[in-house]
Amino acid sequence: MASAPRTRTPRERYRDRTRAEIKEIAVRQLADGGVESVALLRIAKELGMSGPALYRYFAGRDDLLAELVMDAYDSIASEVQAVDTSAGDRAALHALATAFRAWAVAQPHLYLLLQGTPVPGFTAPAETVDRARAVLGPFLPVFAEGRPVRSVNPLLTELRAWLRKDTAVAAWVEEWTGLSAAKPAAAVALTGAITAWPQLHGTVGLEAAGQFTGMGHAPATLLAVQVDMLADTFQLA
Known part of the structure; x- marks a missing residue:
């Protein structure tokens, strides 16, 4: 018989609430002025605590930003997986592409946090890889029955080798497709998802950064065209 879950103590619940409040304020600062505006001392002041007291909850700004990055990945993964x-x-x-874009344009400050390095010297935690794969996972089965055109072969060859070499990648692909690394369709699924990733980030990232302002197209239309081109490349029905 499985043991009952341990009841959290009042101190643990208070700590969780305080950490959540700190992150809420940090997200608001991020939305107001970008990553450079996230300031632990201002957060502490808003919560009515001293600066040193805040460090009992987060080791520093990079630690806080790392949590925001992982929370953002979890949020977008939830939206994509619900499609x-x-x-x-x-x-x-x-x-899937529409859901990805909708999340990003609704909260560009969080989306841009996932792009590149938020601040110089920042190192994302190792768990970020799994969270990013949770976002991309639903794209894998979409491509599993694809028939990529010949121009894709160089990338397909490289990713087939990666799939057979990296057990973590193989397990991720099998989790979403049910295909073992030895199956040719597994490499096709991985190649399609990996190809979709920069397509999404390229178009959505430019829109989130305001780079399409003043141009004569709707970003949603551009993304739809790119998705159709990608579907044509893999001959998706």
Whole structure:
């Protein structure tokens, strides 16, 4: 018989609430002025605590930013994983891309936190890889039955080798597709998802950064065209 979960103490619950409040304020600062505006001393002042007291909850600003990065990945993963992908692979790819973009443009300050290095010297925690894969995971089965055109072969060859060499990648692909690394479709699924990743980040990242302002197209239209081009490349139905 499984043991009952341990009841959290009042001190543990207070610590969790305080950490959540700190992160809420940091996200608000991020939205107001970008990553440079996230300041632990201002957060402490708003909460009515001393600066040193705040360090009982986060070791420093990088520690706080790392939590925000992981929370952002968890949030976008939740949105993407909730997408109904039963209408066919091409339609599923459009639906996934639309959900990805919708999350990003609704909160560009969090999306941009995931792009590049938030501050000089920042190192994302190792867990970030798994969280990013949780976002990309739903794209894998969409491409599993794809038939990539010949121009994709160089990338397909490299990713097939990676899939067979890296057990963690193989387990990730199998989790989402049910395909072992030895199956040719597993490499196709991985190649499609990896190809989709820069397509999404390129278009959505430019929009989130305001780079399309004043141009004569709707960002959603551009993304839809790119998704169709990607679907054509993998001959998705």
